[in-house]
Amino acid sequence: MALIVQKFGGSSVADAESIKRVAKRIVETRKAGNEVVVAVSAMGDSTDELIDLAHQVTPMPEPRELDILLTSGERISMALLAMAIGTMGYDARSFTGYQAGMITDNRFGAARIIDVTPSRIREALDDGAIAIVAGFQGFNTETGDTTTLGRGGSDTTAVALAAALNANVCEIYTDVDGIFTSDPRIVPLAKKIDTISSEEMLELAAAGAKVLHIRAVEYARRHGVTLHVRSSFNNNEGTLVVNETAAETAERFKREMQENGKVEEPIISGVATDLTEAKITVVGVPDVLGKAAAIFDTVAKQSANVDMIVQNVSAAATGLTDISFTLPKADGQKVLQALRAEQDLIGFQSLQYDDQIGKLALVGAGMRTNTGVSAHLFRSLAEAGINIGMISTSEIRISVVTRADVLAEAARVVHTAFGLDGSDTAVVYAGTGR
Numbered sequence: 308m309a310l311i312v313q314k315f316g317g318s319s320v321a322d323a324e325s326i327k328r329v330a331k332r333i334v335e336t337r338k339a340g341n342e343v344v345v346a347v348s349a350m351g352d353s354t355d356e357l358i359d360l361a362h363q364v365t366p367m368p369e370p371r372e373l374d375i376l377l378t379s380g381e382r383i384s385m386a387l388l389a390m391a392i393g394t395m396g397y398d399a400r401s402f403t404g405y406q407a408g409m410i411t412d413n414r415f416g417a418a419r420i421i422d423v424t425p426s427r428i429r430e431a432l433d434d435g436a437i438a439i440v441a442g443f444q445g446f447n448t449e450t451g452d453t454t455t456l457g458r459g460g461s462d463t464t465a466v467a468l469a470a471a472l473n474a475n476v477c478e479i480y481t482d483v484d485g486i487f488t489s490d491p492r493i494v495p496l497a498k499k500i501d502t503i504s505s506e507e508m509l510e511l512a513a514a515g516a517k518v519l520h521i522r523a524v525e526y527a528r529r530h531g532v533t534l535h536v537r538s539s540f541n542n543n544e545g546t547l548v549v550n551e552t553a554a555e556t557a558e559r560f561k562r563e564m565q566e567n568g569k570v571e572e573p574i575i576s577g578v579a580t581d582l583t584e585a586k587i588t589v590v591g592v593p594d595v596l597g598k599a600a601a602i603f604d605t606v607a608k609q610s611a612n613v614d615m616i617v618q619n620v621s622a623a624a625t626g627l628t629d630i631s632f633t634l635p636k637a638d639g640q641k642v643l644q645a646l647r648a649e650q651d652l653i654g655f656q657s658l659q660y661d662d663q664i665g666k667l668a669l670v671g672a673g674m675r676t677n678t679g680v681s682a683h684l685f686r687s688l689a690e691a692g693i694n695i696g697m698i699s700t701s702e703i704r705i706s707v708v709t710r711a712d713v714l715a716e717a718a719r720v721v722h723t724a725f726g727l728d729g730s731d732t733a734v735v736y737a738g739t740g741r
Contacts, residue, residue, distance in 0.1 A: 349380025459520025515581025591656025665714030
């Protein structure tokens with residue numbers, strides 16, 4: 308008997324008929340002789356609707372109360388799903404994050420899981436029941452408060468449960484057939500990937516790929532959880548996210564190429580896009596020791612995650628330089644305000660803010676052993692008339708910043724340039740990516 312953790316996103320449980328369809332799939336897994344634990348998101352766009360409702364009441368909702376409000380969405384989903392399974396003759400028990408033992412720190416809106424004690428889940432499984440857990444939520448033992456894990460938190464809930472229960476696999480159900488070489492809503496000829504390393508998936512998620520949340524991928528990699536990303540709308544095999552070394556990835560590439568009758572291993576696994584970032588440029592920074600540290604200390608105090616950083620060469624005549632960096636749009640204004648408050652102390656001249664940028668990332672473990680990837684990327688964008696504003700690299704990723712209004716075109720151009728296009732249009736069953 309295998310223990311399988313399944314996660315269903317908001318688009319998979321968007322209405323009553325969808326919930327019944329998901330219940331049928333869960334029961335089929337149970338009929339096959341498996342123990343089943345399910346993490347479920349709020350129905351459809353109900354989380355966004357609750358946030359909008361809160362802001363109609365007050366422009367600045369108190370974080371503790373907002374978390375209490377938002378967790379109601381998942382509680383509705385878990386109860387309805389348990390009821391649907393019950394009508395099919397199977398015992399299903401629903402649990403909140405607190406009841407499931409999801410212990411977090413006390414940071415409202417973006418809590419981190421610090422421990423999982425799923426004793427009640429284990430008891431339910433031992434009794435032959437299917438356990439339905441509200442995703443996205445936990446509790447802090449010191450304060451006794453309910454917390455939420457932030458966007459994509461239901462993915463993280465599922466992976467954390469899989470790790471704590473030593474599950475055989477964690478299945479992430481979504482509205483596409485798996486992980487694709489790019490977002491099929493943007494690049495219709497994107498192809499489904501059968502297997503991808505957790506290292507590559509981390510880079511894609513960090514670069515904006517929506518199908519898996521980066522915290523869930525990090526957790527899975529750290530705890531050795533195998534992920535299977537698949538569609539909740541059919542029974543097709545999806546994409547396996549496997550934990551393997553660079554050498555194991557290279558060996559898998561070689562084996563897959565031989566099976567497909569090809570000689571060379573693939574260089575690129577996927578192209579990711581992100582429209583959620585903004586750019587701040589700190590103009591006229593004295594090029595002396597400690598100024599960059601002072602800038603990013605100020606940013607860090609706002610709990611903002613910086614992505615790309617570029618510092619210009621200082622002008623010889625003035626001894627001043629400019630420092631540009633990208634960060635989530637949601638953090639843009641508070642970081643601007645904090646920097647303005649420190650302007651005299653740091654000594655810069657002015658600030659520039661640009662929230663009309665897009666980030667494109669090229670990801671592939673094959674970059675380690677293939678030269679000319681950067682040149683091919685830059686040439687393909689140049690030939691399409693697309694300008695690059697910033698560049699950042701890692702061992703298996705190249706990221707560039709473009710204007711927001713050309714990002715989709717840039718993704719299609721690069722996808723084609725690296726031979727990633729498929730022959731058929733990818734199918735998207737709902738529309739959110741989760």
